[in-house]
Amino acid sequence: MLSGKARLAGITGWPVGHSRSPRLHGFWIDRYGIDAAYVPLPIEPARFPKAIRGLMYAGFAGANCTIPHKEAAFAVCDAVDESAHRAGAVNTLVFQDGTISGSNTDGWGWLENCRAHGVDPASGPALLLGAGGSARAIAAVLLDRGVRVSVSNRTRERADELAAALPGLEVVDWDRRSDALADHAMLVNTTSLGMAGQPALDVDLSRANDALTVSDIVYVPLETPLLAAAKARGLRCVEGLGMLLYQAVPGFRAWFGVDPVVDDDLRRFVAADLL
Numbered sequence: 001m002l003s004g005k006a007r008l009a010g011i012t013g014w015p016v017g018h019s020r021s022p023r024l025h026g027f028w029i030d031r032y033g034i035d036a037a038y039v040p041l042p043i044e045p046a047r048f049p050k051a052i053r054g055l056m057y058a059g060f061a062g063a064n065c066t067i068p069h070k071e072a073a074f075a076v077c078d079a080v081d082e083s084a085h086r087a088g089a090v091n092t093l094v095f096q097d098g099t100i101s102g103s104n105t106d107g108w109g110w111l112e113n114c115r116a117h118g119v120d121p122a123s124g125p126a127l128l129l130g131a132g133g134s135a136r137a138i139a140a141v142l143l144d145r146g147v148r149v150s151v152s153n154r155t156r157e158r159a160d161e162l163a164a165a166l167p168g169l170e171v172v173d174w175d176r177r178s179d180a181l182a183d184h185a186m187l188v189n190t191t192s193l194g195m196a197g198q199p200a201l202d203v204d205l206s207r208a209n210d211a212l213t214v215s216d217i218v219y220v221p222l223e224t225p226l227l228a229a230a231k232a233r234g235l236r237c238v239e240g241l242g243m244l245l246y247q248a249v250p251g252f253r254a255w256f257g258v259d260p261v262v263d264d265d266l267r268r269f270v271a272a273d274l275l
Helices: 021-031 045-057 070-076 082-087 106-116 133-143 156-165 179-183 225-232 241-247 249-256 264-271
Strands: 007-013 036-042 062-065 092-096 099-103 126-129 149-152 186-189 213-216 236-238
Touching (some): 007 021, 007 045, 021 036, 021 241, 021 264, 045 070, 045 092, 062 070, 082 133, 092 249, 106 133, 126 133, 149 156, 225 236, 241 249
Parallel strands (some): 126 186, 213 236
């Protein structure tokens, strides 16, 4: 039951009905007995800046931002941290004393998910497929840890733009993505290929070395065609659901004052809505 003192947060997107974040945060709110609510907030792109200010003035503690609002969220902030600067986008907003602060927890969430699977992302060079916001966030955290990172995108121009934004990032032509696997310790799919309703990612894992780890940030379905192919070849796999869970931790802590735990109960609860 909510009281008049309940703390409020939510997820902004357009559309936003697909988001599992309300289910995720709702689980934590219930687990820790917090007087709070986390709600879906469908906001049209043209109305985003005013809507975010409105949420702050209405007493919200903050919000997450998903497609297509992450870059607009960066622009609306009064202050952003280094994670947001490096990623060029914001996925977590905190409202306090009339100001909006932004951060990007995608890269950190991906790293924590790898560690939860017993994978050290800093152990060798990584090849990222895709050049969108998630690729930039993941590339940034890897580069900051001294990892050699390559990116390959269907449109070479976007890959070149990403490399210009993140010095040290190498570009691999899309038609050479499979050949490049032999020289990398990790493959990360940051595209929507393999997501339910989308074509499968076309990459030839027979070119990979036996020590390759395959990570897919797609979590619908939980086992994407890429992960199924990697599993069949005996390669280590990192599914995408954990990234969703871990990236939510800093926001929940900031809004509700509790450091939530990512565990098997949470995974099962959120995964049940993906089946």
